Amino acid sequence: MQRTRYFLRLFAAGLLMCLAGEPLMAGEPIKIGMAGPFSGSDASFGEQLWRGAEQAAADLNAAGGVLGRPLQLVKADDACDPKQASAVASRLVDREKVVAVIGHFCSSSTIPASTIYADAGVLMMTPGSTNPVVTERKLPTIFRMCGRDDQQGVVGAEFVVQRLKAERIAVLHDKTTYGQGLADAMKARLHALGKKEVIYEGLTRGEKDFNALVTKLKSLQSDAVYFGGYHSEAGPLVRQMREQGMKAALISGDGIFSEVLVTSAGGPAYVEGVFMTFGADPRNLPAGRGLVEIFRKNGYEPEGYTLYSYATLQAIVAAMQATQSLDGEKLAQWLHENAVETVMGKKAWDGKGDLRVSDYVMYRWDDKGKYKELD
């Protein structure tokens, strides 16, 4: 009985699908890879990326697909692990035969994976990898929808020196490609501004106890702490700073741009006065207003990289429609030369695949566990 009903339901579902899908779009779906950390401690970023890409694919398909064919996302989990990133990149290229890839997220994953895409001539655009090396190697089919750490670090350093007027600046990182790269960029700008850091050290990802490091910061009397890394370490770090009575500001980059920072710190009281750099909030741009409303109506706040991911798919599809082609090199050629209207406004890329204009601004967390752009 149970079983018959199950089959009946399956049959009905199949029938419905035929009715809905067929007449609109014929032909094989176009496969687009969506690679990012869907598991592991950075999975909250993976969720942002997936939500954005999923919505974009749904909207584009509703509008008739691309070249008369529907888009199909292929989810690939790299867990922000470089080894796994190479493996899933090969899978996307060889087995899934994707024509383009949205991703990856962590720079340490994007860099090894991008060589695989470049060798196969597959277009890759990362919504969130900010390490300079991603595009600095001038691989022709590699792009990004975000800024670079050398731009982000500059904004961070100038903020610390000019706005906070800090004298004894500590620079910490989490020893990852992204974290250390960001800290290095910040440090370089700091030196250019004629300041020198009191300490430059790394901590270990996955640990929760940074008390020894915090005591050391205290003994150095540092009045501002810059941290290159992600929220899972930034949370405990700032909590232990406050517990030990340190009032110094914590400044970080886009790696902590998620409300999970509050959970990582164990309460909104601890994140008050934490600063971070991120692109001007895309949720406030006129181009994306309608889309943000749709997300909110579905009970999801499109924070962080959600809209970046949406815009990434828009850019890829715009290139496909303009060139009437699925060839990675042709798409890349077009993107290097043309601008695209996205949900985040008009975007254009230079010869390396970096955005022509970057828009990093500083955000500040309040004691309610919310963040706001500083003016």
Added chain:
Amino acid sequence: MDIYIFGQQLVNGLVLGSTYGLIAVGYTMVYGIIGMINFAHGEIYMISAYLTAIFLALLAGFGLHSVPVVLLLVLLCTLFLTALYGWSVERIAYRPLRHSNRLAPLISAIGISLILQNYIRISQGARNQGVPPVLEGVWRIPAQAVEQQFVQITYQQSLIVITALASMALLTWVIHHTALGRACRATQQDRVMANLLGVDTDRIISVVFVMGAAMAAVAGMLVTLNYGSFDFYIGFLMGIKAFTAAVLGGIGSLPGAMLGGVVLGLAESFFAGFVNSDYKDVFAFSLLILFLIFRPSGFLGVPEVEKV
């Protein structure tokens, strides 16, 4: 050197070490009785962190706000469920392999650890989870300090140190002065003979796993409340560090686990605090290797005697 900074690093190391010690006790007990390293112990600790958060939320939902009552209730509930996990792991993954070669249970332990980790990841999500601060407050010496001139320990941290010492003392007493402890020691010395003399060794081994898991539950709760956040992956690094502490102290010895934990904690703290936190783990583990070369049985371990 500033005396307050030195004192603070001492406290940092002591607290971190007690955390390691609390978890190391579980490793060392299991090893002491059946000579097997229970690699799933770190995951049991991780599960107890989740249970702590769940029960805290439940109690807050019932409107309970008295701190000692909440702590006690959460501890009891977490202890019970975590012990159940420990018992089930032994029953499912280790007991059927008791008479196969030495490697089989080891692989089985690694397998169980991966299963538990992924099960939590899928069922609870990979996001960081947090608990609200329950026990707030801090002791400072001197009490009326100005300008960061003080050494401090939070109530939560002192609870960790006290509990670690107390539970180690309690377990040592149980092993040396009770009928259950005698049965445990008999099982450790000669399992076949103990069985012949009427000790139900299967039951004893189950009890040992339950006690080990209970210790992991205590640690899971206290550490979670101290750091305020956790994810499905915390068991791995903590497990490795605690295992190191157990080996350093002499695996099989309960006071050794505590001592090893504190030594490891202090070494990490002082190195990170006064030298360089980049190389903290390199230093701690080099120390372990050096120590094991010159004293393979650890601080308080008994050198293995060849039985003839």
